[in-house]
Amino acid sequence: MKFKSKASLIPYLLWVALFVIAPIGLILYYSMLDLNGDFTLANYQNFFTPAYLTMTLTSFWYAFLITFFTLVISYPTAYFLTKMKHKHLWLMLIIIPSWINLLLKTYAFIGIFGLYGPVNAIIEVFGFDPKQILFTDFSFVFVAVYIFIPFMIIPIFNALDKMNPSLIYASRDLGASAFTTFRRVIFPLTIEGVKSGIQVTFIPALSLFMITRLIAGNKVITLGTAIEQQFLVAQNWGMGSTIAVFLILIMFASMLFTRTKKKGGRA
Template structure:
């Protein structure tokens, strides 16, 4: 027991230094105004400002859209990968883009979507003309979804991989069609993976700011860009920290709503 407690020390120290302490500092900083005086006015300003409430709605809406399109692509992809012969190799190829720096991928899409980029070159070639793709909601959601897809595919793939084949065979033996088996057996058993993927995509999407600036331009305004603005431009760290606290609360709410629920017998529903 003492040996187990000893190995817990580095883990607890890591959590205290890099999770608890930063959140405590953000909470502490949110209680001071731009002049350094203790106040609750930051929270009052946030709740009373239609601008901040609109930013909050935009952040939730864009995060939902990114998560929805990511799930729409990831579930069929994970299902198909799980049925392939060399599924681990194909999964690795999908995960490989996550090894590339996020900023590099973002700048690559700027080149693709710009007026003289490859996408507009192709559109002009087929006679569709040039279009403003960069700095639009479409480009922002497309790029964000592309970057987040591996984080949705991986947990769903693992859930599919852990399904006991005998359960599917039993469903078929009992007369269920392929669609009924998918709907009543496979989907419920993969819900833990879907929930994990939802957390892995929705929570980071709430606070996007770099992709928002570089791809969405001034058309896409979220809480992430507001935090960047307060810390780097207006130097109002108190207000920026307040928005950070709101995002942390939103993170815990999402984690609570997508948590694993267990019945009294200890079985997952």
């Protein structure tokens, strides 16, 4: 029996070794090479210069903004979805746009937000001058939030849907207001859904790169942009890998931050 349980790990270990550990190992290895393929730690030294540190902070800030607005929109949406008659149909309708290629959706926004696009046409109807919407940090956050909403809604919806409604009735019967019920009962019971939603949004948001060019016109520079440039233009795989190592570290930290805490004795 013991042998069997150990053997059952083999396929998973093999998978993890080949597709998780080996790539990370390669990134670490490359991060310690210079342009001539010699061993160096200069890339790490280079990362701790003001340019890259500012870039890390900007990436962090925008990822935070994107995650925050995605959550603010997604939580109430998921909540009202669970109250709907055909909730699974509605959920489906929200998920379908995520089947469309990300780049296509991004290109569509170039047209929508353009000076002669529909949004500015509406603004003009109300008698205002056309606004510069495209190539601003506003449009960047907007498009990113739009893209991540389905990924945030699904885990929150599942958590809300699984919740036993009698707990809410009990809370209301015992005299708690709607707000207190939300704060003390509903939200704590769905916090796991919120946490996984934050993970699937925050982590990819840190390394967005195509949208930074197409929608923000390179006025928002993230670590993803820098990695792309190092690999494709400067052909400096070492520096590109070094930035990737820091990205992995930040992601690891954010996973720790949002990890599931072991429940104590309190129910």
